[in-house]
Amino acid sequence: MLQVEGLSAGYDRMTVLRDVSLELQPGQLVLLLGPNGAGKTTLLSTVAGLVKPKGGSVSAGGTRIDGWAPERVARHGVRLVMQGHRVFPETTVEDNIRLGQINLPRGRRRPETEIFDEAFDVFGILGEKRKQPARDLSGGQQQMLALVQAWVARPDFMLCDEPSMGLALALVPEILTFLKRRTDDGMGVLLVEQSIDQPLRFADRVLVMRQGEIRFAEDRADVTGVEQLAQEMLGGAAVGPSASGPQ
Template sequence: MLRIRNLEAGYGRLRVLKNISMHVNPGEIVTIIGANGAGKTTLLSTIAGLIRATSGEISFQNQEITRLAASRIPRQGCVMVPEGRQVFASMTVEENLLLGGHSLGRAGRKELPALLDHQYGLFPILRDRRSQLAGTLSGGEQQMLAMARALMSRPSLVMMDEPSTGLAPLIVRDIFQVIVRLRQEGNTVLLVEQNAKAALAIADRGYVLETGKVILQGSAEDLLANKDVQRAYLGREKIQ
């Protein structure tokens, strides 16, 4: 579904991504782990068109999107749930969700009621809060809203940037259960996550980024068993 070849990108003269190649198959959960500053957010932002690649190629469903405008990429079926939620605080929950369906265009307006019902089924608390201003929600509720807003465009690939940041453990568990359910419903997920243990527990495969380079890749099971991954990201107590 997604193929990246020799991708490089950064900010001005600062090169952050260095010759990255990776892929995501339909129906997979693929996680990207790494320390702060490894380039994880830059990678998702480049795929989403928010940062321009300086070289390399990004293909989504066999169409090159490397230089597509960020506004066009969701229409191709690739959406991003940004780090820090970034909900529209002065708008209601339902208004945020309807904005998420904007990329469907006029032809998709008739689908909006069914899409709203589906998101409320995934996140029942949002139905209860539908008329509440998004800025008054808790952090966990805002994360659910950010995810539901992305899903309103009927994406094929959902990219999530650090969905567990700042959330209580019980909320994190609920968020990861929803990610698993998305895959069960036919979605494909590319997950950037600091909580490596939780991410690898639900992923099919993973990539480890370090200073803008892919230094390890493999099945989630293999990465969980890798002593270098355990030492760097899972804690020394995991090494046997």
């Protein structure tokens, strides 16, 4: 389980996150919604080790990882897919995929033929362009490549920061289906989005963040609809101090 308890974080003297708590179970897709400036990216960056926490704790598989360097967090099985199609543009598709295992000890790296077969079976268009530099891919294809690059390391948890941003609407279900299938394999996914409708269909649990705090937390089955979530994003009632449910 990935567990965040009482997390506070920010930049210099500015505090962005305030007493944030949540849980992500293996095989679960948790959708984290919120307006711009709510603290969603800061939360993912703090869990992944890019931002140092000011208080609270982060644990993965029962081990505290808050304060660890990003590469150590990644080796421990928590991978961040950052916003904005973050790939190496001058490097080929194949080499971008290879880089997904670079932080792993040699004994945990899988054969390249195996990871290529997996990647190109899921996203066939990447196989067609495997020898091309990533800069030649469309925005949607670069997002597919960024997701695959994180996935080939077989993480326990994947943190995805608005993977649908800037994509054609027709590509969004393909990205979301990929993530949902990873949960079927036992991986936990924390998915940050601003849009509601399509991601909601794939979520097991829904959180809404506003002003650095989790203000709403429900299983998807208990969410009455998009209108309810839109209201929560604009300023609904809080559900209590923790997003992990009853203590």
